Amino acid sequence: MPSDHFPAPNGMLPYWRTEPHRLDNYRSTEALPKESDIIIVGAGYAGSSVAYHILDQIKPGSKPPSITILEARQACSGATARNGGHMKPDIYNFVATLEAEYGVEAAAEVAVFEARHVHAVKDFVDKERIDCDYTVTKAIDVQLCSGHFQKLKSGYERLVSNGFEPTKPARFVNAEDAESFSGVKGAVGCVTYDASSIWAYKFVLHLLEKVVSQGVNLQTHTPVSKITKSTNESASSSHWQVETPRGTITAQKVILATNAYTSALAPQYQNKIIPVRGTCCRIAVPPASTVPRLTCTYTLRWNGWDYDYLIPRADRSIVVGGARTAFIHDLNNWYNVSDDSRVLEGAVRYFDGYMQRTFVGWEDSNAYTDRVWTGSKCMMITPCICEHTFVFNRTGMVRLTWAVMGYSSDGLPHIGAVPGQQDEYILAGFTGHGMPQIFLAAEGIAKMVVGDVAFEETGLPRLFKTSQSRLDKQENKILSSAPEGGSSLAKL
Template sequence: MPFINEILMDPLLPASARQQAIDRMYSDPGVPQSATTSSFWLQTPRTFEPKSPTLPTEIDVVIIGSGITGASVARSLLGNANPPSILMLEARGICSGATGRNGGHILEIGDDYAELADSFGMEDAKRILRFRLAHLNEMLAVAEELGISEESQARKVQFLSIYFSEEQWQAALKRLRQFKEEMPEEAAEWTSFEGEGIPKDFHLDRANGIIAGPAGALWPYKFVTSVLAHLLKEYPENIRIEEHTPVKAIHNSASPDRPYKVETDRGTVLAKHVIHCTNAHVGHLVPGLRGRIFPVRGQMSAQIPGDQFPNQANDHSWIFNHDRGFDYLTQLPSGQMMLGGGFAQGELAGAADLGIATDSKLSMLIAIHLSGALPVFFEDWGEVTGRPVQAMWTGNMAFTSDGFPWVGRLPDSATGRSGHGNGGEWISAAFGGEGMVQSWLCGRALATMLLAEDGVLDQSDADLGWFPKQLIASKERLDSTALPRVVDSSHRASL
């Protein structure tokens, strides 16, 4: 868990601040609150049918959450020959959580390969990277298939991962060489630029070196809501989506066929399966995952480029690597620069944002960093007429103690409930800020697991040999991945 260790074990931070962060990470994240910052992505919300006067009393599958993960799960479940009945419940507006607040990147730079190979061996590392890399073509293909590429602005670009420090640059080059040597087919489009070899039209004269490769960008809210609209049209008898309907509690029922009782302010629904796609909020309804999955607040902005900066929306996306942390950037065809990050520049070097499950406030220090970063990153930026920052907002990511998402059937010890052999509670959540290269195929894998358990898939269709085992939910993983509960005064974490 390098991201967590870097903060929780930082001797420069007071032990009390790190202990407060751990306490938040073990606390109940609650349901998404109505008070939020205003995401640029959500400025023109899609109109769906008004919510029904009443909820169904029984359903095959309840999906909690309407972001990209929930959309993927629903699409995969409905795409088989015997689709179940689905009720999707969203606490706020549809796709108003992390998916409607992220950076719009479909980006895997391959930088983790070397560390993964050291930790899990070459074959597992390759499987994890292939899984992540597959999302680019997969999501672009979905957009093409549904005819939503233009609407969702789904497009392939070249990522530029920029390094300003010589030490960091040399380390990145070493990682790149290993990635290209051991995964030559997958890394064929990766290349590097250094010093005088950096193209002038990148406008990155301050860079020490740049790694480039294939990536994607899109308007995430429009992508997900378009997918959901398509499902509602194609499967009107099989799926209902109810927004502004938070789930208050889940209990076991007396029904042998519908073992779960899902309680909302609008009524109670009996379900065979319950799927948790609530990401940062999953610990509210699954208390056993607290301290294993936890919220982390991130910050995004939409900014006007300088008048000398050419529109590169169809050409590039960017990662700016710092001594601590990084920033990430895409540009829209309409010109706006969608810049996020600044986490390490926040209060207490990021510790103040650990365990925060609300998106109603901005970090002043991160806002200062993001507001001034672009003219520094790019040469020949030019002038901006009016206010350069059009919008700034926060969102809640979900990280895990072991660095991997949780996907699959939840053990009873995590929920305190049981499907009694005829149903189950499932999870696809916690993507560590990299949901666009993990969540879509995690949703497909989870749907495959569920359909296989219900006996509606044959062995070949149920094959998950492509799916990384490190992501699978299990009791063993639950028992072995709890965060340290206490930080003592000697700056060591202890269980």
């Protein structure tokens, strides 16, 4: 498996990118600028959010810094545009592990911080009038393993007994009511709480459009190959050199919003932020179908390590992700893999007839036509009738694509100043759970970059701070989330 991870040049086209924005392949200037006050590497959720918050920190009448955003492919073409569409905080699951390891206070900071995102992003979307299908609803975590449900419930009860306020809004539904409450066949328990869903690509492109209109230089199709300290002593105001195939830019400050690809540019994160490949699809329903209407987001936990997640769409389609059983037993399919241009046939088969076999009342839904794209390749499930772009079958329309996520070895994002480096910052390692963490985390990074504010004064959870002590740890919770480990880490 490769040790240097860069975005594959021909990633598969996901459902969320089927309506490309005018900035999708945009370059603010024909040539790269020679220098910039701030360079942000990555034009996804993290990169666009930090650019927005930096400009928002500038006092009226003050000159804003020059900012250049470098993106290897199209704008928002990585994990942000390939996820399941959840904006789903964790108020009882992984935070119970954090509470046991770090204490109530530290864990509560994480839970409160994530829960804030649901309504903070809603308020921002309303203020900016962003057309991104943002919907505040309820999450339903459906448990299909009695033993795992009891384990989660015990953790919840321990949190509440310890005075863990963020967990109290979660409501548990026991076995006798779980199937009727969730609509999922065989449910043995449920947990429900506030969450939301979003068309993240549209949200991010709105942010990019806003910052570009304020002078930010956006350069798509400009992969960064290397970042080094300047050896030119006369360039005292620009001490980072950022190399790309199109030339080198010098900068005072660099922000790595690179998630899965971080270690290629910051080798100290080798084995600390690891590319992990997941899969996601879209299932559509015929207009005449009378299936029960879904309004909540879902996670279906089949056992301690196997889970799927889904959100309903306004057009009655369903976005589903997971299919871990199709690839989790082979590390080469998902662990330390940064190629999102390949598709796994087993995952395609897994989603075939998914809603019919999983949800009550969907048996005769006549969901139709599987659709899978892999760039210029066509994976044959049944005879292809779409000239090497799509694949169809008779059971349901599924558009499936891979997402490459940046998993942190300790399960927590790395945010703040890169240890041992001056004026280099990181916002990465979200372990498939960045949607309820990134937007407000970017605000904290902006405070550090613009005002030289210490991490501890930003309001960010203490456990999110990147540090040398975290880099020195030898633990790897990612591998413990595999079947042999018996626990599920990601919280999608």
